[in-house]
Amino acid sequence: MKKPVKAGSVTIGGGAPVSVQSMTNTSTQDVQATLAQISRLSAMGADLVRVSVPDEESATAFQSIIKCAPVPIIADVHFDYKMALSAIESGAAKIRINPANIGSYGVSEIVRAAKERRIPIRIGVNQGSLKSEVTPVRLAGIALDSAAMLEDLGFFDIVIAVKSSDVRCTVEAYRELDARCHYPLHIGLTESGTPAFGQIKSSVAIGSLLLDGIGDTIRVSLSAKPEDEIVAGIRILRACGLRRDFVEVIACPTCARTNIDVEGIATELEEKTQNLHKRLKIAVMGCVVNGIGESKGADFGVCGGKMQSAIIKNKKIIATVPNDKIIAELLKLVEEC
Ligand code: SF4
Structure with missing residues (x-):
């Protein structure tokens, strides 16, 4: 030291x-x-x-x-x-x-x-x-x-x-x-x-x-x-894990299975939560095929579907929302924490 x-x-x-x-x-x-x-x-x-x-x-x-x-x-x-x-x-x-x-x-x-x-x-x-x-x-x-x-x-x-x-x-x-x-x-x-x-x-x-x-x-x-x-x-x-009191947004790299605007949703979530001092992780995944498994390490997440997407909390699907409501739904979960 x-x-x-x-x-x-x-x-x-x-x-x-x-x-x-x-x-x-x-x-x-x-x-x-x-x-x-x-x-x-x-x-x-x-x-x-x-x-x-x-x-x-x-x-x-x-x-x-x-x-x-x-x-x-x-x-x-x-x-x-x-x-x-x-x-x-x-x-x-x-x-x-x-x-x-x-x-x-x-x-x-x-x-x-x-x-x-x-x-x-x-x-x-x-x-x-x-x-x-x-x-x-x-x-x-x-x-x-x-x-x-x-x-x-x-x-x-x-x-x-x-x-x-x-x-x-x-x-x-x-x-x-x-x-x-x-x-x-x-x-x-x-x-x-x-x-x-x-x-x-x-x-x-x-x-x-x-x-x-x-x-x-x-x-x-x-x-x-x-x-x-x-x-x-x-x-x-x-x-580097030296500051942990923030909302981390992780997102999949997208591929041919992607159903939602992963980059746009992740970016907007990041911008809207950047000043919050809460230790949370949100996963934005483009599909349900791999998304549910890949978002397991997060507190909340979304797995994109064609018209509607699955909202995940603590590894379980808790709701299905129209794709234009994904951000609002995830922000509500963050606010409740
Ligand atoms: S989560 Fe789905 S859409 Fe995203 S990279 Fe993996 S398979 Fe592709």
């Missing part, structure tokens, strides 16, 4: 639930737009949100953002340690730096301030910040060297991230880190790409690690809205 650290109200490591985070892409100087985005992310399930603090104007705005933000805010700082000091002074719950681009004096100042405020520091080493060949062992080694800089200053509330856009490299780097340190790990890819392929790459990388018990907080980095990152992150946690 990794050493727990606290970012505001959120514990990272120490067996705490794996948290989901994203990063704002508004201008930090635009306080209203940034706060609006943070509020949307929070409402969607973000546990933490990271905000860049690239210059003095942003540092001033950061102070106003922190005061009204509904979740703990992480300050992302590169190059200028004074921006980190300002963010810490404003109440940042955590600081993300790459010590290599801050310099030893700046790092020592940030550590001093973080110690005073008792907030953690995330060391983030990305493939793009390395000048020579990137290997998993090298990525992990650089991150651990950076952690050693902080340890030498008597600072141990550390979170580590090592990111590449390559799935195998990222997974191997985190496995190396996990074996060599007791600090909580922020996992994810960097520059993973478009939503379509980036989500698949991130699911493979983050999912592989989580299933091995590696990772304490996640970010699905996408070239997309931060809101999409939160949706993807929560889905990965659900798929």
Whole structure:
């Protein structure tokens, strides 16, 4: 188990639930737009949100953002340690730096301030910040060297991230880190790409690690809205069985026997139940031939017929309804739970 650290109200490591985070892409100087985005992310399930603090104007705005933000805010700082000091002074719950681009004096100042405020520091080493060949062992080694800089200053509330856009490299780097340190790990890819392929790459990388018990907080980095990152992150946690209080809709792959619009019904059920915190499974099956047997693992289900479909509850047919009433009937069962 990794050493727990606290970012505001959120514990990272120490067996705490794996948290989901994203990063704002508004201008930090635009306080209203940034706060609006943070509020949307929070409402969607973000546990933490990271905000860049690239210059003095942003540092001033950061102070106003922190005061009204509904979740703990992480300050992302590169190059200028004074921006980190300002963010810490404003109440940042955590600081993300790459010590290599801050310099030893700046790092020592940030550590001093973080110690005073008792907030953690995330060391983030990305493939793009390395000048020579990137290997998993090298990525992990650089991150651990950076952690050693902080340890030498008597600072141990550390979170580590090592990111590449390559799935195998990222997974191997985190496995190396996990074996060599007791600090909580922020996992994810960097520059993973478009939503379509980036989500698949991130699911493979983050999912592989989580299933091995590696990772304490996640970010699905996408070239997309931060809101999409939160949706993807929560889905990965659900798929890995790390979040169970939701309505899971399973559905058959369809074939020549399919009698109903399996995809349409499953999608609508998923959309209408996505915010419910109930641990339920609904099966949408296209026919009665295999559907009844295949839906046995679900709490409720439908097996499609030509005009009417069988509604299943606890492995038994409890009703037969016209096909245009399937969704309403299943939602009624969910509501009654
Ligand atoms: S449940 Fe029926 S319709 Fe769906 S894939 Fe199986 S056989 Fe085909």
